Amino acid sequence: MKKTKADPKGVLTGAHYMDGDHALAEGALAGGCRFFAGYPITPSTETAERFSSRIPHVGGVFIQMEDELASMAALIGASWGGKKPMTVTSGPGFSLMMENLGLAVMMETPLVIANVQRGGPSTGLPTLTGQQDMMQAKYGSHGDYEIIALSPDSPQECFDLTIEALNLAETYRVPVLIMTDECVGHMHEKVIIPPAEEIEIVERKWYTGPKDEYLPYKNDKDLVPFMVKAGDGYRFHTTGLTHDERGYPIITAECQKVNVTHLIEKIRKNADKIIKIEEDQTDDAEILIVSYGITSRVAVRAVQKARRAGIKIGTLRLITAWPFPEKRIRALSKKVKAIVVPEINYGQMVKEVERNSVDRCKIYSVPHLGGWVHDPEDIYKVIKEASK
Amino acid sequence: MKMTEIRFSGFGGQGIIRCALISGKALSLYDKKNASMNQSFGPEARGSACSSQLVVSDDRVLYPYITRPQILISMSQEAYENYEPELRDDGILIIDTDLVKLKPLRGKIKMFAIPSTRFAEEMGNRIIANLVMMGFFTAVTKVVTPEAMKKALPGLVPDRFLDLNIRAFDKGYEYGLRILEESKKKRPKAKPKVASKPKAKATPRATVKTKPKAAAKTKPTTKPKPKTKVKPTTKPKLKKK
Amino acid sequence: MKKEDRLEKNPIEEYLRMDRIPHIWCPGCGIGTVVTSFIEALKKNKEDLDKVAVVSGIGCTGRVAGYVKMDSFHTTHGRAVPFATGLKLANPDMKVVVFSGDGDIFGIGGNHFIHAARRNMDILIICVNNFNYAMTGGQVAATTPMTANASTAPYGNYEYSFSLPYLADACGATYVARWTALHMRRVTKSIQEALNHRGLSLIEVITPCVTLYARRNRLGDGLNLLKYYYDQSVIEHGADTRTLDIAYQGKLVCGKFIDKEKPTFLDAMNTHLSNVLGDDYELYGRINNEND
Numbered sequence: 001m002k003k004t005k006a007d008p009k010g011v012l013t014g015a016h017y018m019d020g021d022h023a024l025a026e027g028a029l030a031g032g033c034r035f036f037a038g039y040p041i042t043p044s045t046e047t048a049e050r051f052s053s054r055i056p057h058v059g060g061v062f063i064q065m066e067d068e069l070a071s072m073a074a075l076i077g078a079s080w081g082g083k084k085p086m087t088v089t090s091g092p093g094f095s096l097m098m099e100n101l102g103l104a105v106m107m108e109t110p111l112v113i114a115n116v117q118r119g120g121p122s123t124g125l126p127t128l129t130g131q132q133d134m135m136q137a138k139y140g141s142h143g144d145y146e147i148i149a150l151s152p153d154s155p156q157e158c159f160d161l162t163i164e165a166l167n168l169a170e171t172y173r174v175p176v177l178i179m180t181d182e183c184v185g186h187m188h189e190k191v192i193i194p195p196a197e198e199i200e201i202v203e204r205k206w207y208t209g210p211k212d213e214y215l216p217y218k219n220d221k222d223l224v225p226f227m228v229k230a231g232d233g234y235r236f237h238t239t240g241l242t243h244d245e246r247g248y249p250i251i252t253a254e255c256q257k258v259n260v261t262h263l264i265e266k267i268r269k270n271a272d273k274i275i276k277i278e279e280d281q282t283d284d285a286e287i288l289i290v291s292y293g294i295t296s297r298v299a300v301r302a303v304q305k306a307r308r309a310g311i312k313i314g315t316l317r318l319i320t321a322w323p324f325p326e327k328r329i330r331a332l333s334k335k336v337k338a339i340v341v342p343e344i345n346y347g348q349m350v351k352e353v354e355r356n357s358v359d360r361c362k363i364y365s366v367p368h369l370g371g372w373v374h375d376p377e378d379i380y381k382v383i384k385e386a387s388k
Numbered sequence: 389m390k391m392t393e394i395r396f397s398g399f400g401g402q403g404i405i406r407c408a409l410i411s412g413k414a415l416s417l418y419d420k421k422n423a424s425m426n427q428s429f430g431p432e433a434r435g436s437a438c439s440s441q442l443v444v445s446d447d448r449v450l451y452p453y454i455t456r457p458q459i460l461i462s463m464s465q466e467a468y469e470n471y472e473p474e475l476r477d478d479g480i481l482i483i484d485t486d487l488v489k490l491k492p493l494r495g496k497i498k499m500f501a502i503p504s505t506r507f508a509e510e511m512g513n514r515i516i517a518n519l520v521m522m523g524f525f526t527a528v529t530k531v532v533t534p535e536a537m538k539k540a541l542p543g544l545v546p547d548r549f550l551d552l553n554i555r556a557f558d559k560g561y562e563y564g565l566r567i568l569e570e571s572k573k574k575r576p577k578a579k580p581k582v583a584s585k586p587k588a589k590a591t592p593r594a595t596v597k598t599k600p601k602a603a604a605k606t607k608p609t610t611k612p613k614p615k616t617k618v619k620p621t622t623k624p625k626l627k628k629k
Numbered sequence: 630m631k632k633e634d635r636l637e638k639n640p641i642e643e644y645l646r647m648d649r650i651p652h653i654w655c656p657g658c659g660i661g662t663v664v665t666s667f668i669e670a671l672k673k674n675k676e677d678l679d680k681v682a683v684v685s686g687i688g689c690t691g692r693v694a695g696y697v698k699m700d701s702f703h704t705t706h707g708r709a710v711p712f713a714t715g716l717k718l719a720n721p722d723m724k725v726v727v728f729s730g731d732g733d734i735f736g737i738g739g740n741h742f743i744h745a746a747r748r749n750m751d752i753l754i755i756c757v758n759n760f761n762y763a764m765t766g767g768q769v770a771a772t773t774p775m776t777a778n779a780s781t782a783p784y785g786n787y788e789y790s791f792s793l794p795y796l797a798d799a800c801g802a803t804y805v806a807r808w809t810a811l812h813m814r815r816v817t818k819s820i821q822e823a824l825n826h827r828g829l830s831l832i833e834v835i836t837p838c839v840t841l842y843a844r845r846n847r848l849g850d851g852l853n854l855l856k857y858y859y860d861q862s863v864i865e866h867g868a869d870t871r872t873l874d875i876a877y878q879g880k881l882v883c884g885k886f887i888d889k890e891k892p893t894f895l896d897a898m899n900t901h902l903s904n905v906l907g908d909d910y911e912l913y914g915r916i917n918n919e920n921d
Binding site for chain 3: 035249
């Protein structure tokens with residue numbers, strides 16, 4: 001994995017007051033994204049607006065496509081053309097993107113999609129928040145695969161995690177999702193953009209061997225194949241069909257097993273390196289709160305109240321939602337009495353918590369169907385109930 | 389941990405969102421506070437009720453929305469009527485004298501009024517009424533420093549109007565200081581603070597009003613303002629899909 | 630032995646992935662001939678194969694990407710055009726060719742085509758039109774002529790069909806031609822021209838679908854139908870694109886209908902942003918085609 005420093009042209013060093021959507025665009029530019037294809041959709045449009053106004057000064061392409069199907073296809077094309085591409089969307093657009101998200105997974109194409117989540121299903125709540133696409137992020141496209149999804153809790157993290165997402169996409173040749181939400185997307189806060197030389201950028205894993213020996217899907221030690229780009233004379237082939245190391249379609253159960261196992265294992269076996277979580281006071285906790293994104297901030301208010309009431313409570317924030325931090329949840333579930341999972345949906349990530357804690361402790365879901373964040377009091381009530 | 393919740397409200401086109409952005413930027417970048425700014429999003433655009441909110445804290449802001457604001461700024465009747473009930477009993481209410489007709493004040497709510505739109509018109513452009521209001525707000529609440537507010541302006545107001553905006557801010561700020569000064573002078577003579585029914589202490593030009601009638605009496609010198617609802621005149625700005 | 634080798638070597642071998650031959654197309658299908666014409670055009674133009682990419686969608690023609698020895702992408706159904714758009718914009722010095730079928734480009738991918746044409750995206754689209762969805766078993770398509778039989782129009786088609794050149798013209802394509810597969814030399818020439826054309830080019834090539842469309846409609850074997858289409862063709866260069874509808878087993882107006890110059894997407898982007906932003910604008914890609 002070759003690392004370099006960010007290109008100063010894209011880095012707006014300094015302290016800014018901006019919302020999450022704008023921070024996504026700045027993160028993209030700082031992280032080396034020079035190709036953005038998207039379709040306007042509330043509440044994510046501000047990212048496209050900012051990118052389109054900034055990119056002419058930085059050098060790159062912004063194109064507003066005819067729909068999200070096209071945006072994703074253009075991203076994959078651009079990635080094979082050598083760019084680090086990104087798009088941004090929300091629920092309805094995310095659903096359309098699922099089609100070519102599968103192609104990106106199958107072709108092992110680095111790219112980044114930010115989903116500024118809003119309430120669903122369907123058109124739902126265009127202007128109001130939700131965290132209802134968390135399972136779609138993992139399972140939305142058909143077939144078996146693994147993916148990386150990050151969950152920022154502030155505009156600052158929208159900036160930081162976009163750079164991280166671009167780097168992870170290159171490291172693992174995989175599409176990376178940034179699962180933020182309307183609340184963070186539209187919330188203005190201080191965002192510090194560091195100097196370019198302090199921003200680490202992961203270069204694509206370029207193949208450098210003899211041209212006629214290049215195999216686009218031959219595993220390297222870290223399970224990630226080397227990549228080349230179109231126009232460099234490798235005359236490679238790639239397909240959405242089940243394929244062998246050469247990228248040639250092989251329509252058999254045997255090839256399917258090798259191909260799909262690889263897609264899954266390259267993420268699962270590297271999960272420890274990918275996963276980022278943030279813990280607070282989990283050492284002697286009897287109650288554990290697992291949350292992510294904006295909900296993790298809201299939950300802290302309930303946690304503070306619980307501590308004042310003498311409840312031993314710790315928090316775990318998922319910065320990486322997928323792959324899920326299974327090991328850590330398993331370990332904590334052996335120590336705590338109960339795990340409380342507030343999220344702005346009817347209970348999605350709580351299923352993962354349940355799966356990994358089996359019956360070792362009680363699990364409490366604190367659902368909220370979107371449109372607003374939780375009332376901290378509602379979370380507190382469940383904490384109290386759990387601590388009994 | 390000290391936390392202040394502020395709601396800015398008015399109608400679309402007055403620069404209500406801008407007010408929160410300027411204050412939030414000033415607090416976050418120049419006053420070393422944490423300020424999270426949120427706005428109500430809807431398909432409405434110019435002319436309809438509009439509000440933005442700011443949560444200010446010494447530590448990190450956790451809950452991103454306001455619940456019971458300590459400060460409410462209302463630049464339209466509809467906004468005032470919508471948001472006045474959520475203001476804390478000991479909160480601060482700031483209104484545009486000419487645009488808001490007051491109801492009786494609740495509890496210990498402190499009220500400050502300024503004819504910000506009229507001042508702006510006198511300065512040549514109604515569009516800077518929000519900056520007059522921001523100057524006034526800065527003076528009477530002391531939540532944010534005037535230096536920080538002025539530093540926050542570049543980038544949030546058009547460059548060519550920066551001077552005008554600063555002058556508008558100063559106008560409101562000086563007016564605010566004067567009002568504070570005047571109310572201080574009067575305060576010692578006023579009845580004990582505990583008085584449940586604060587008596588009217590009529591001040592010149594109905595500025596610090598504690599009695600609803602005072603407001604009713606104030607005659608708007610500007611064109612009649614929409615009393616309640618103004619229909620959106622433009623198409624919805626935000627795409628709903 | 631060497632002599633025999635030479636004899637057996639196909640002259641277009643270096644353009645094909647020989648390790649993937651034999652191909653999947655039926656005997657008598659016209660797709661292979663169109664591929665041959667494409668390769669002939671590359672040869673005659675002396676194109677640097679390192680700088681030519683082929684993008685296909687899904688379907689019988691969608692398999693072309695898998696057989697040509699260039700950077701080649703077999704993408705999802707209908708999305709070859711936006712994929713090519715991304716590829717072209719990321720790598721403006723490449724020639725990007727979309728090679729796919731009528732159902733792929735004008736059925737499921739119709740929206741992408743009209744927008745790529747509107748933008749005058751600098752890509753060449755070779756659309757093999759066989760009047761039905763062949764890969765899935767001969768279903769009715771947006772190009773199926775009225776009354777023709779299809780597996781999902783068992784009593785004959787009653788939907789109006791697209792006239793591809795008319796659609797392309799209306800949407801802003803700057804090079805539009807139509808041929809039948811048996812017009813091999815003319816197809817080759819059109820592809821040669823289109824490879825050097827800056828902007829969106831569409832070449833429609835009408836081919837028989839022997840196994841499905843022809844058999845279901847009792848139109849004889851592939852060779853007969855190839856010849857029939859050829860015989861039914863009338864060459865009218867520059868014909869009014871409004872007059873190019875295709876009736877069932879009717880006259881096929883062929884020729885080059887549109888060949889005009891208009892700034893491409895990237896030209897327009899660079900020119901406009903340079904005008905508006907002056908020196909603040911970072912020029913993107915190359916401005917002038919060296920081949921011009």
